[in-house]
Amino acid sequence: MPVNNPPAPLRPAHPHGATLAQLADLVGVPAAALNGQAGAVRVGGVSLDSRTILPGDLYLALPGAKAHGAQFAAAAIAAGAAAILTDDAGARLLGGAPGVPVLTVADPRAVTGAVAAAVYARPDGARALELFAVTGTNGKTTTTYFLNSLLQALGRATGLIGTIEILAGGQAVPSKLTTPESTDVHGLLALMAEKGLDAASMEVSSHALAFGRVDAVEFSVAGFTNLTQDHLDLHGGMEGYYSTKAALFTPAHTRHAVITVDDAWGRRMAAEASVPTTTLATAQPQPEGAPATDSLGTPADALADWQVRSVRRDGVGSRFGLHGPRGAVLTVRTGLPGDFNVANAALALLMVATELLAQAAAASSAVGQGDEARQVVLDRLQHVLDTADPFTIEVPGRMQLVGTAPVAVVDFAHNPDALERALDAVRPEAEGAKLIAVFGATGERDATKRPIMGAVVARGADVVIITDDDPHDEDPAAIRADVLAGAREANDREGLGRVVEESGDRAAAITRAVELAGPEDVILVAGRGHEVYQEVMGVNISLDDRVELRTALAARGFPLTNASTIESSTDD
Numbered sequence: 001m002p003v004n005n006p007p008a009p010l011r012p013a014h015p016h017g018a019t020l021a022q023l024a025d026l027v028g029v030p031a032a033a034l035n036g037q038a039g040a041v042r043v044g045g046v047s048l049d050s051r052t053i054l055p056g057d058l059y060l061a062l063p064g065a066k067a068h069g070a071q072f073a074a075a076a077i078a079a080g081a082a083a084i085l086t087d088d089a090g091a092r093l094l095g096g097a098p099g100v101p102v103l104t105v106a107d108p109r110a111v112t113g114a115v116a117a118a119v120y121a122r123p124d125g126a127r128a129l130e131l132f133a134v135t136g137t138n139g140k141t142t143t144t145y146f147l148n149s150l151l152q153a154l155g156r157a158t159g160l161i162g163t164i165e166i167l168a169g170g171q172a173v174p175s176k177l178t179t180p181e182s183t184d185v186h187g188l189l190a191l192m193a194e195k196g197l198d199a200a201s202m203e204v205s206s207h208a209l210a211f212g213r214v215d216a217v218e219f220s221v222a223g224f225t226n227l228t229q230d231h232l233d234l235h236g237g238m239e240g241y242y243s244t245k246a247a248l249f250t251p252a253h254t255r256h257a258v259i260t261v262d263d264a265w266g267r268r269m270a271a272e273a274s275v276p277t278t279t280l281a282t283a284q285p286q287p288e289g290a291p292a293t294d295s296l297g298t299p300a301d302a303l304a305d306w307q308v309r310s311v312r313r314d315g316v317g318s319r320f321g322l323h324g325p326r327g328a329v330l331t332v333r334t335g336l337p338g339d340f341n342v343a344n345a346a347l348a349l350l351m352v353a354t355e356l357l358a359q360a361a362a363a364s365s366a367v368g369q370g371d372e373a374r375q376v377v378l379d380r381l382q383h384v385l386d387t388a389d390p391f392t393i394e395v396p397g398r399m400q401l402v403g404t405a406p407v408a409v410v411d412f413a414h415n416p417d418a419l420e421r422a423l424d425a426v427r428p429e430a431e432g433a434k435l436i437a438v439f440g441a442t443g444e445r446d447a448t449k450r451p452i453m454g455a456v457v458a459r460g461a462d463v464v465i466i467t468d469d470d471p472h473d474e475d476p477a478a479i480r481a482d483v484l485a486g487a488r489e490a491n492d493r494e495g496l497g498r499v500v501e502e503s504g505d506r507a508a509a510i511t512r513a514v515e516l517a518g519p520e521d522v523i524l525v526a527g528r529g530h531e532v533y534q535e536v537m538g539v540n541i542s543l544d545d546r547v548e549l550r551t552a553l554a555a556r557g558f559p560l561t562n563a564s565t566i567e568s569s570t571d572d
């Protein structure tokens, strides 16, 4: 997702704010360091981007990979910044008399979350929202949408923060980052509380954890989906990626953890979590009755507190049972295709169940009615699952059905595991029917996954059309060459006999896929999901896979769905 012009920050209309003296105390700066009356200056907001400073804000001038925030201090002051917090290097860049008070700390990013939390805290210090966090390589967006839908079905007034959009009580704002900077996160949560919301679901990316974007945010329940290769450019390797994610499952961030233990990373996460943890196994026993195992051969199902069992196809979606301790069973349905959406639905349900069961246990322990209270929670959840069908929703660009014959799907899969699962989920059942995949890799992100993804598409699809994604500042032809090399190598070495084509223009690649399709075939356009711009050399070019696919299908007279989130998402 291109990040060119930061949007106006979403924050409360009536922030309580904090004085510089209070903030100096919080970050360990001696009061004597504040000259004259500076300690009495009250800041009403906080931002680490000069372009989103509002009058009276504290500007956090942080060192970055490309620049030092102090280089933008003049712009921040011109926008009305009342004070600056920075490091020694920033203070030197500011020179002697910037014109506003300056607080200097060794590592400003390390205190950013706490400062933002203090500025946006409610005067009574109360925690306003029940917060649910989802992390993992894949499934964060879908699981947060499922959480949001289930919480609403339970009567909660909800907010959502994630890759696609931010929902803050009647306002839907397209997202720039999966997890915004902590200054924006705290502003958003305060805005949600001001609007009377009482619960929110949030995606927490590994970048967010690495850059302290959820510092001083207290989650009720944090959920883990899975860990497979991605973002190795940031983390250096899987071990670094794992330990960054593991930081979420500590008392610094959450009160409870719900961890999917289908693979060895999940089991390690559950073993190392330092908060009360509930485990979930979603991998299906194969064959019937045998325990599910991971690549190390360990039975996941046998270790988990809750298990997904008896998955059955139901239309394009699935039905399953979620089995828990003491004979608990919840019967669940999701209308979204793929076993991974069974896992996402089970995780969302168990996160909410964990919170409700913890509340019920706390309320009933005094009167010794734990079992009854537990059953009331489970019955309520089952009632809502049966009546509201909360996991049958449209998640923009996630397994989104655009056409029916051929089945034509747009999906966000852009790493090896997601791609393999997405291809598997849409494989046509009719004999002789083809799966046609359109795919391309992003520039300036983990280049090692490109040939791997090329091979995955060649193995999973009958016809492969390799195209561009967001090249950013890289040469798109070179990115395609990396992906094509993986696809052709797998095709030749494994004798797959696939048709592999190249088409740099993504809209043309989608049209080509439709040209090659018959009504019995399936088209999967993977990698960009809900995105409506392609970023090429700093320029945003309008491109929406769903619109292109629909136009190409319509031109050939193929039947379309009436997916409702296509049009609206092109408005931003």
Ligand SMILES: CC(=O)N[C@H]1[C@@H](OP(=O)(O)OP(=O)(O)OC[C@H]2O[C@@H](n3ccc(=O)[nH]c3=O)[C@H](O)[C@@H]2O)O[C@H](CO)[C@@H](O)[C@@H]1O[C@H](C)C(=O)N[C@@H](C)C(=O)N[C@H](CCC(=O)O)C(=O)O
Pocket (backbone or CB within 6 Å): 003, 048, 049, 050, 051, 061, 062, 063, 064, 065, 066, 067, 068, 069, 070, 072, 176, 177, 178, 179, 180, 181, 205, 206, 207, 208, 211
């Ligand atoms: C690697 C990374 O995450 N970098 C983030 C980081 O950049 P940086 O610290 O290097 O910033 P910089 O560009 O050197 O600028 C230094 C400072 O000057 C400030 N500045 C800069 C320009 C200006 O005019 N005024 C101004 O105040 C910046 O806000 C920054 O604080 O701080 C910036 C300010 O908030 C972020 O915009 C930037 O996100 C970049 C753009 C980004 O694309 N991040 C992606 C990779 C990311 O975080 N993705 C994950 C999800 C990944 C996934 O799961 O697929 C996400 O959570 O979205």
Ligand SMILES: Nc1ncnc2c1ncn2[C@@H]1O[C@H](COP(=O)(O)OP(=O)(O)OP(=O)(O)O)[C@@H](O)[C@H]1O
Pocket (backbone or CB within 6 Å): 136, 137, 138, 139, 140, 141, 142, 143, 163, 178, 203, 205, 225, 226, 340, 341, 343, 344, 397, 398, 399, 411, 412, 413, 414, 417, 418, 419, 421, 422, 529
């Ligand atoms: N639980 C899952 N396991 C593996 N793949 C999944 C899972 N859920 C979804 N996917 C696949 O991954 C893609 C991305 O899903 P989703 O957007 O929900 O995850 P995400 O973690 O938010 O991804 P990102 O961080 O890249 O935005 C989907 O389009 C689908 O192909």
